[in-house]
């Protein structure tokens with residue numbers, strides 16, 4: 001039985017109820033986080049909570065949670081769901097209001113919801129099978145740096161990928177490849193790892209930051225730089241990253257193989273460093 005947290009209470013997920021007048025339901029007026037848990041420990045919790053604080057500040061939503069209170073909530077949720085490998089979903093909305101009005105209500109009672117599901121941890125063999133992607137025009141708004149629950153464009157772009165036999169969409173914005181519909185983008189050419197710089201056009205991924213940290217630590221050449229769409233088609237390797245899917249090699253793009261259609265040498269090295277880093281969780285400082 002999955003245990004969830006809703007507004008100060010732990011309860012079975014299927015018993016959670018929120019008002020149909022919740023602004024999350026009516027307007028998508030809220031923000032969220034997805035936090036992987038390895039061996040009972042939330043991975044890069046500080047970074048996830050810092051991003052949550054930035055998202056909350058950006059939508060001008062104040063919640064009565066500081067770092068310690070969030071940490072306690074998440075720790076208890078993980079324990080109540082039996083530790084191990086999990087994926088914690090955390091959502092804050094501007095709560096219910098008596099009438100539907102775009103403007104913020106005068107009195108706000110945020111809805112705080114969290115639950116956790118077992119994390120499907122992929123073996124190296126499964127990761128090596130990679131994923132297929134297609135390119136699509138980015139149809140999102142100008143504040144993609146906010147982890148907003150309003151995900152309709154992301155959903156439609158991902159669905160387009162699925163309908164084309166692929167698993168992810170790589171979004172093109174003004175001729176540049178910027179990220180996936182729910183993953184960050186890395187392109188490798190001549191042994192240089194490149195990823196688009198942080199901006200309001202992409203979500204600053206926690207996995208993205210870790211890949212850059214590991215690249216620096218292990219002396220890979222890397223650059224945060226704009227990536228013209230055409231460079232995708234000449235790439236030696238393409239990776240997509242996220243908390244749930246880690247570092248996935250893209251082996252097919254628009255039905256054509258990326259390079260020789262096999263995971264590249266740099267991916268093989270980086271995924272080893274990533275797995276090694278993960279294995280330290282709970283043993284050492286993250």
Ligand code: PDD
Pocket residue numbers: 034179180181182183184202203204205206207208241242243244
């Ligand atoms: N998605 N870019 C977008 C648009 C995302 O939605 C995500 C995460 C990422 C990767 O961020 P991180 O490495 O912090 O997971 C990049 C989550 C997993 C989701 O929506 O379920």
